[in-house]
Amino acid sequence: MKLSAQSKADKRQAILDAALRCFSRDGFHATTTGDIVREAGVSQGALYLYFRSKDELILALADDRRRSDALIAVLVAHEDDPLRGVTELMELYGRSLIDPQTREIRRVAVQGWAEALRSEAIRDQTLRAIAEVRGLIVETIRKGQESGLFRAEVSAAALADILIAAFNGLTLRTAWGEALDLEPVGQTLAEMIRRLLLPS
Amino acid sequence: MKLSAQSKADKRQAILDAALRCFSRDGFHATTTGDIVREAGVSQGALYLYFRSKDELILALADDRRRSDALIAVLVAHEDDPLRGVTELMELYGRSLIDPQTREIRRVAVQGWAEALRSEAIRDQTLRAIAEVRGLIVETIRKGQESGLFRAEVSAAALADILIAAFNGLTLRTAWGEALDLEPVGQTLAEMIRRLLLPS
Amino acid sequence: MKLSAQSKADKRQAILDAALRCFSRDGFHATTTGDIVREAGVSQGALYLYFRSKDELILALADDRRRSDALIAVLVAHEDDPLRGVTELMELYGRSLIDPQTREIRRVAVQGWAEALRSEAIRDQTLRAIAEVRGLIVETIRKGQESGLFRAEVSAAALADILIAAFNGLTLRTAWGEALDLEPVGQTLAEMIRRLLLPS
Amino acid sequence: MKLSAQSKADKRQAILDAALRCFSRDGFHATTTGDIVREAGVSQGALYLYFRSKDELILALADDRRRSDALIAVLVAHEDDPLRGVTELMELYGRSLIDPQTREIRRVAVQGWAEALRSEAIRDQTLRAIAEVRGLIVETIRKGQESGLFRAEVSAAALADILIAAFNGLTLRTAWGEALDLEPVGQTLAEMIRRLLLPS
DNA sequence: TATGAATGAGACTTCATTCAT
DNA sequence: AATGAATGAAGTCTCATTCAT
Incomplete structure (x- = not known):
């Protein structure tokens, strides 16, 4: 089931939003990828479908x-x-x-x-x-x-x-x-x- | 061999100096206590004779x-x-x-x-x-x-x-x-x- | 690959069994988490998927x-x-x-x-x-x-x-x-x- | 200054008493030699003048x-x-x-x-x-x-x-x-x- | 595409013991 | 005899990332 470009972008953005909240609250380093996916309501693996690494997420929000x-x-x-x-x-x-x-x-x-x-x-x-x-x-x-x-x-x-x-x-x-x-x-x-x- | 207050302070300062160099180079979080003691030329345990934790070291330099x-x-x-x-x-x-x-x-x-x-x-x-x-x-x-x-x-x-x-x-x-x-x-x-x- | 409740319980039990053998042989304190995971044939991290801490393992077997x-x-x-x-x-x-x-x-x-x-x-x-x-x-x-x-x-x-x-x-x-x-x-x-x- | 046999035995006993209190309170393993010497009011090194090891202390009180x-x-x-x-x-x-x-x-x-x-x-x-x-x-x-x-x-x-x-x-x-x-x-x-x- | 269990390196810290003084 | 600073091995636990399903 191919995701539409729209919903793909949505999910990416949802992860970014979650990461922003986590990073703001706990800082880049005390935030775990586990915190982010929990906050975003996605699976651990999903993070890596949309971002290459935690660092890329940091870069995107820095x-x-x-x-x-x-x-x-x-x-x-x-x-x-x-x-x-x-x-x-x-x-x-x-x-x-x-x-x-x-x-x-x-x-x-x-x-x-x-x-x-x-x-x-x-x-x-x-x-x-x-x-x-x-x-x-x-x-x-x-x-x-x-x-x-x-x-x-x-x-x-x-x-x-x-x-x-x-x-x-x-x-x-x-x-x-x-x-x-x-x-x-x-x-x-x-x-x-x-x-x-x-x-x- | 009771350390004089002076030499105790000196050693503490030596560790602080080493930590400063490490923190400046790699940041608080990417710096390990191992990096610091290596830079200071002391043993792992020595760090904890002079500081309660890595966080205390960060606080002292923040x-x-x-x-x-x-x-x-x-x-x-x-x-x-x-x-x-x-x-x-x-x-x-x-x-x-x-x-x-x-x-x-x-x-x-x-x-x-x-x-x-x-x-x-x-x-x-x-x-x-x-x-x-x-x-x-x-x-x-x-x-x-x-x-x-x-x-x-x-x-x-x-x-x-x-x-x-x-x-x-x-x-x-x-x-x-x-x-x-x-x-x-x-x-x-x-x-x-x-x-x-x-x-x- | 969501684990069924059954196989999750099985794995938990396998770790408990391994811990029992180790604890029986060496005691709670001389047994390391490394000993337990080696005995159970799982990774270090796996232990913490099934138990919050070594203490919880001790409590479960005490x-x-x-x-x-x-x-x-x-x-x-x-x-x-x-x-x-x-x-x-x-x-x-x-x-x-x-x-x-x-x-x-x-x-x-x-x-x-x-x-x-x-x-x-x-x-x-x-x-x-x-x-x-x-x-x-x-x-x-x-x-x-x-x-x-x-x-x-x-x-x-x-x-x-x-x-x-x-x-x-x-x-x-x-x-x-x-x-x-x-x-x-x-x-x-x-x-x-x-x-x-x-x-x- | 040679210690009299009496005071030597006294000090040994003082360490034993301190160890008993510590062991009773915290257990053999959670008690550190540091706890014992602090409780006994002797130096870290003194312990090893009277006992070969922590284990010997345990054996003496077990x-x-x-x-x-x-x-x-x-x-x-x-x-x-x-x-x-x-x-x-x-x-x-x-x-x-x-x-x-x-x-x-x-x-x-x-x-x-x-x-x-x-x-x-x-x-x-x-x-x-x-x-x-x-x-x-x-x-x-x-x-x-x-x-x-x-x-x-x-x-x-x-x-x-x-x-x-x-x-x-x-x-x-x-x-x-x-x-x-x-x-x-x-x-x-x-x-x-x-x-x-x-x-x- | 999506999941989440699994990995394993590595971080911080403690502690019994030693040894220079 | 006595001190206490120093050692460094080892322990528990975390976490970014992977991969079988």
Whole structure:
């Protein structure tokens, strides 16, 4: 009985979802494949019909592609309004930090950071995602500078790195369950960027 | 042959050093106690004369107390010159990020972040260290505001969180071995802080 | 390849049998799980598919349920003939003491007695089995007393305890491999009981 | 500094006492030499100055020589009054069963029974002690038979075995901490012996 | 395609004993 | 004689992966 492509994809996704829950709860290493198949309601063997190994499952969940895609989309959407682009980027990031739906994803992402230290595949994937977002931030700032909107003395690359670093640092804090008051943090960061970029 | 407190501490430290090298290279979980004792040049049993378990070893290495202590020292040293305090803090942090000697520590710290998601002991320890640094940053900024040096409208807490987040984010990037050009990053961040805090 | 309940029970029993042989030969503590799986012809991991731990295996073998069940059956079978019941009980017990097939069981039972000192689970199980047999012996004697067959002055409980104590003591002696001549022992004990219970 | 023979013997005894407490509490195998030296307040190495190995310590405590010596003394003391000898034997045994001071000894003795299954040295020692007591009981009964006091038809050897078996079985029950009511048990057993031995 | 029993390497930890001091 | 740090073999149990059905 051949499974339709649809139900095959469904089952694969069900396993991924189960793995995300397990990894978020217990971490990559304390999670056993037994935990995952139990959570997914499939058989032990089924896991290996859809994934080559536990590591492949980790790799598939180690970065948060959905988030970086969203960030990229925002920057692209506002490419003719650099200030708006940067502002919206921060808005979006801030919202994602407090969205309870992405809590598991953020926790797993932090674990992915640790795994990226050891696994070249995970590191490549993670760095590529960061580089992509970073590239677009740089481009956005450059555009603002070229149009005379932003101060030309500012290093676009440095600012991009600072933004990404701050984002990652905040992701970390919220992943730990700390109740950060993100409202003033967002406003203060926005103010810092404005004062840096806009001519006084 | 009763060991002196000194030589006992030395041996304990030798094991810690070996564990740090192993953890940095292979991660907490892929490192076996066998790896550690081989690296330390002691017997399997010796490990348990100095540590109750592998977990205790992980806990002992999961945060980077030396770094947070140094940060605190800097802030305390310049408590009558808030602007200098914040600047020196950034200097120190920046230097530590490129110091090859602390590379292993930074790699292990990132793994500690992931472990902190699962282990209450590690999380407590990590959050406590962060809270301590954060508290001193807030205090330093407040002092500057009270003396009229800094703009009173700025949220000291928010700025402290942003700084810490950026620091952590940069630690992460350097832990991965990325060759960040930290010079402009540091200058840009300093400029952002000055423009935010100092009256224009 | 879902195992049928039958073959699952069979395999469990095969491991139990192997463990019995090992425990009888080397004792609970000198027997390793490696010994057991080798004797059973299964893999290390297989043991843990059928038993949660080595302790569970010990618990499962620590008392001799088959023997106490047989004793109970005898007493129940002759509940309308108390003298016969007691006599048959002794017969059965005596036969079991010299049955080479139960030699391993008796050796393991003695070890269970020692384990019962430390393990509440084993002690509970052992005491429960004894209490059950004891209760039936008491009841049988009481019945004989009520019908006027046995002397009413005899403490049924005390006699039951004496019988059980003697049985256990004899089990111990035979477990050690001593060549007791059980024939006269049985006859003498029977004579003691008759002279105690029957009106002279 | 040469230790006097006295203090050497004292220290040896202190270790034995500590071992008895540990063995009684945790069993031979769950007790570590570390437990014993801690309980005795001596150093790890000291143990091996007084005993060749842990096994030697077990052997030294595995049987209850003090009890069997006392039993023998009673029988010898009344060798010209066989009935009295047997009665006193039972009295003494009964008292020892409820003496809280010998509780640890009885618990360790039961463990010795299990060890005797595996260790030839312990088995020899245990069987020898039993044989000694048994021999004296047989002799006592024989004497009574020869003097016409006891019925000649009774098998002295069988009765001795029954008595010893009952004693051991009762030791077992009390070692488990069961609150047996030994008063009626003793009386009933005495009655059984009288009725068996004395001409009606 | 799907199952889940089976595998067996290997991880962590303990512990009786030794031996340098 | 005495100490206690050190040893390292060995034990129990787990778990990612395979494969017969």
